[in-house]
Amino acid sequence: MRDVAVIGIGIQKWGELWERSLRDLWVEAALNAINDAGVDHIDSIYVGAMSPGLFVGQEHIGSLCADYLGVTPVPATRTESACCSGGMAMRSGFIEVASGLSDIVLVSGVEKMTDVDGGGATYALATAADGDYEVYNGITFPGLYAMMARDYMHRFGLTREELAAVPVKSHANGFHNPHAQYRSKLTIDGVIKSVMVADPLTIMDCSPITDGAAAAILCPLDLAKDFAKGKPVVKVAGMGAATDSIALHDRADFSALNAVAVSAQRAYEMAGVKPTDINFAEVHDCFSIAEIIVSEDIGFFEKGKGGQAAAAGETAIGGKIPINTSGGLKSKGHPVGATGIGQIHELVTQLRGDAAERQVAGARRGMAQNMGGSGGSSVVHILEVV
Amino acid sequence: MRDVAVIGIGIQKWGELWERSLRDLWVEAALNAINDAGVDHIDSIYVGAMSPGLFVGQEHIGSLCADYLGVTPVPATRTESACCSGGMAMRSGFIEVASGLSDIVLVSGVEKMTDVDGGGATYALATAADGDYEVYNGITFPGLYAMMARDYMHRFGLTREELAAVPVKSHANGFHNPHAQYRSKLTIDGVIKSVMVADPLTIMDCSPITDGAAAAILCPLDLAKDFAKGKPVVKVAGMGAATDSIALHDRADFSALNAVAVSAQRAYEMAGVKPTDINFAEVHDCFSIAEIIVSEDIGFFEKGKGGQAAAAGETAIGGKIPINTSGGLKSKGHPVGATGIGQIHELVTQLRGDAAERQVAGARRGMAQNMGGSGGSSVVHILEVV
Numbered sequence: 001m002r003d004v005a006v007i008g009i010g011i012q013k014w015g016e017l018w019e020r021s022l023r024d025l026w027v028e029a030a031l032n033a034i035n036d037a038g039v040d041h042i043d044s045i046y047v048g049a050m051s052p053g054l055f056v057g058q059e060h061i062g063s064l065c066a067d068y069l070g071v072t073p074v075p076a077t078r079t080e081s082a083c084c085s086g087g088m089a090m091r092s093g094f095i096e097v098a099s100g101l102s103d104i105v106l107v108s109g110v111e112k113m114t115d116v117d118g119g120g121a122t123y124a125l126a127t128a129a130d131g132d133y134e135v136y137n138g139i140t141f142p143g144l145y146a147m148m149a150r151d152y153m154h155r156f157g158l159t160r161e162e163l164a165a166v167p168v169k170s171h172a173n174g175f176h177n178p179h180a181q182y183r184s185k186l187t188i189d190g191v192i193k194s195v196m197v198a199d200p201l202t203i204m205d206c207s208p209i210t211d212g213a214a215a216a217i218l219c220p221l222d223l224a225k226d227f228a229k230g231k232p233v234v235k236v237a238g239m240g241a242a243t244d245s246i247a248l249h250d251r252a253d254f255s256a257l258n259a260v261a262v263s264a265q266r267a268y269e270m271a272g273v274k275p276t277d278i279n280f281a282e283v284h285d286c287f288s289i290a291e292i293i294v295s296e297d298i299g300f301f302e303k304g305k306g307g308q309a310a311a312a313g314e315t316a317i318g319g320k321i322p323i324n325t326s327g328g329l330k331s332k333g334h335p336v337g338a339t340g341i342g343q344i345h346e347l348v349t350q351l352r353g354d355a356a357e358r359q360v361a362g363a364r365r366g367m368a369q370n371m372g373g374s375g376g377s378s379v380v381h382i383l384e385v386v
Numbered sequence: 387m388r389d390v391a392v393i394g395i396g397i398q399k400w401g402e403l404w405e406r407s408l409r410d411l412w413v414e415a416a417l418n419a420i421n422d423a424g425v426d427h428i429d430s431i432y433v434g435a436m437s438p439g440l441f442v443g444q445e446h447i448g449s450l451c452a453d454y455l456g457v458t459p460v461p462a463t464r465t466e467s468a469c470c471s472g473g474m475a476m477r478s479g480f481i482e483v484a485s486g487l488s489d490i491v492l493v494s495g496v497e498k499m500t501d502v503d504g505g506g507a508t509y510a511l512a513t514a515a516d517g518d519y520e521v522y523n524g525i526t527f528p529g530l531y532a533m534m535a536r537d538y539m540h541r542f543g544l545t546r547e548e549l550a551a552v553p554v555k556s557h558a559n560g561f562h563n564p565h566a567q568y569r570s571k572l573t574i575d576g577v578i579k580s581v582m583v584a585d586p587l588t589i590m591d592c593s594p595i596t597d598g599a600a601a602a603i604l605c606p607l608d609l610a611k612d613f614a615k616g617k618p619v620v621k622v623a624g625m626g627a628a629t630d631s632i633a634l635h636d637r638a639d640f641s642a643l644n645a646v647a648v649s650a651q652r653a654y655e656m657a658g659v660k661p662t663d664i665n666f667a668e669v670h671d672c673f674s675i676a677e678i679i680v681s682e683d684i685g686f687f688e689k690g691k692g693g694q695a696a697a698a699g700e701t702a703i704g705g706k707i708p709i710n711t712s713g714g715l716k717s718k719g720h721p722v723g724a725t726g727i728g729q730i731h732e733l734v735t736q737l738r739g740d741a742a743e744r745q746v747a748g749a750r751r752g753m754a755q756n757m758g759g760s761g762g763s764s765v766v767h768i769l770e771v772v
Binding site: 001050051060061063067072073077078079080088092095098101123124128131132241242258259377379 | 407409436437439443445446447448449450452453458461464465466467468474477487510514516518627628629630632633644645648649758759762763765
């Protein structure tokens with residue numbers, strides 16, 4: 001396998017973008033990545049998207065995107081793994097470059113969630129859960145993660161204030177991210193007293209509905225220096241993916257995410273590093289409890305200690321291991337198919353030293369962890385400055 | 387890149403399977419492929435599916451399938467490119483094995499189309515066209531292919547009888563396929579006088595709505611002999627994929643499919659062969675006119691001559707170049723995400739000499755051509771006996 005580098009990144013301002021279509025958002029992000037990389041052609045495209053069929057009545061997303069970027073007949077594949085569809089696009093592009101089949105691959109993600117046909121965004125998102133055994137019986141994602149939160153609080157003594165520390169920290173970071181959907185600062189009290197969604201999770205524990213896209217350009221590492229033009233060369237050092245039962249009730253432990261643990265372990269092994277070698281991470285904080293559990297299962301904290309760590313500022317910029325410097329899904333937004341590539345955008349921005357007010361000092365190696373459903377799938381990438 | 391072989395294939399009886407769920411169909415096909423290959427583990431899974439969100443309210447298909455096969459935490463990715471979602475699963479699995487990342491990869495496809503939520507199967511399928519510019523204005527796929535047929539008939543003098551020869555030939559083949567949905571023989575007159583769908587296409591020119599799944603196991607060629615147990619070793623000799631405008635009206639020529647031509651050319655180049663080196667082919671006959679145009683654009687016949695060739699029996703078993711020996715989409719069925727892998731199933735069956743009454747004598751090299759939408763994407767694989 002060839003070593004692979006990320007030579008370009010592109011994004012646009014995420015939010016409720018009523019006047020923009022899925023194809024518009026994607027093309028803007030893709031062009032930004034192409035311009036950032038300085039490439040004059042593309043060999044292959046991957047587009048992560050979770051449910052454009054339900055959200056906007058459009059499948060065949062690869063062809064649509066290649067067409068509107070004006071690059072047909074370049075091959076284009078949509079990848080889907082619920083909310084880690086973007087991360088799987090990154091994985092597929094990495095493999096295609098590593099294989100030697102293609103040199104310049106555009107990996108991307110997009111979701112247009114606010115103009116929803118049919119049953120609404122909550123129904124569309126629920127199709128990431130087990131349709132026959134979970135959704136049919138009325139559960140949706142806030143309820144699934146609320147059960148995880150209740151189990152975790154009962155077993156490990158997590159307090160409501162510690163849980164609320166996660167979105168407070170993430171919004172403090174996202175306040176400085178020009179692409180973030182919600183650039184507002186929160187307080188612990190404000191999170192706890194916001195509208196209840198699924199006890200104990202209030203609306204400020206929940207990531208929002210977002211329109212957005214993100215893109216990155218991959219190439220073999222030995223070509224990357226030609227495109228760097230003075231910027232640091234960023235290598236994909238490790239990658240790992242894993243699945244778990246799609247239904248939460250089929251798991252032995254509601255307070256652990258096995259797909260996250262396995263995917264991280266595989267990425268560490270490929271990169272030849274351990275958790276303490278990671279300088280910062282973007283993780284899948286679809287709900288505040290998810291960030292806490294993930295931060296443990298990727299090896300940053302002991303099981304049961306993630307909430308205390310967040311409340312103590314260990315995951316803030318300047319802390320022991322900054323998490324979600326972009327603002328995370330909660331503040332930056334969660335256009336589900338784009339989220340995994342948005343994480344790659346933040347990693348490269350940090351590794352290049354371009355993160356301005358939210359820059360992590362000495363960022364040389366970062367991790368992106370992207371998750372589908374209630375943890376039915378997870379994909380992890382480790383990027384580092386060569 | 388490592389050479390890649392197909393060491394196992396699995397399918398089930400396609401049809402209107404009201405009592406079977408998507409996960410049931412997929413697991414049956416996957417287990418059949420695993421048993422056929424004799425593997426004791428899987429490193430990675432790809433599942434082609436076009437629109438399970440719209441058809442059955444279920445996304446996150448990779449995780450669902452890995453879970454119900456009982457192989458979590460094996461990574462699983464869904465690929466989508468409308469009706470060539472299965473072909474793109476094959477392409478992705480081929481790349482993953484070729485890269486060296488994984489040795490044993492399960493590639494598959496599935497669609498459950500008869501129990502449809504929402505707007506029905508015709509709406510779900512229409513999401514493979516351009517939602518904003520085609521579907522919004524009322525066109526669906528029979529109408530798009532009818533326009534292609536009218537253009538082609540006008541320019542090349544194709545007769546209604548020649549067009550009808552395609553499904554008559556395909557049903558004659560599918561009659562001998564135990565997995566086919568419709569094992570009935572047709573007549574030219576019967577096709578022409580069947581119910582009109584979109585002039586000139588009658589219902590017997592149109593592939594059906596189908597529930598079905600198919601799977602195959604890939605591994606490096608140098609491991610394939612260990613699994614062959616006397617069966618011929620089948621190598622993936624060539625692969626090519628391409629896109630075109632998603633909307634038909636954006637093309638200069640309604641009677642040609644550029645993505646098909648480019649994807650076939652790339653596959654020929656990788657395999658180092660030319661059209662006359664192919665012994666038989668499975669092509670994407672979603673409508674009878676599609677098989678005629680495809681048979682030209684993959685290089686079997688001159689432009690404008692594909693209909694005459696079909697009517698003269700050149701594409702029948704025993705003819706110059708047998709096409710759709712399985713029965714094709716028309717007789718075998720078209721569970722859209724599964725179709726591309728169903729084609730791989732037929733190629734391997736023929737190359738092993740296991741096709742019984744529909745066996746092509748001396749079949750050593752076959753082509754599978756799988757297409758999305760009105761030709762917005764196409765992927766071609768060439769398999770050969772080593």
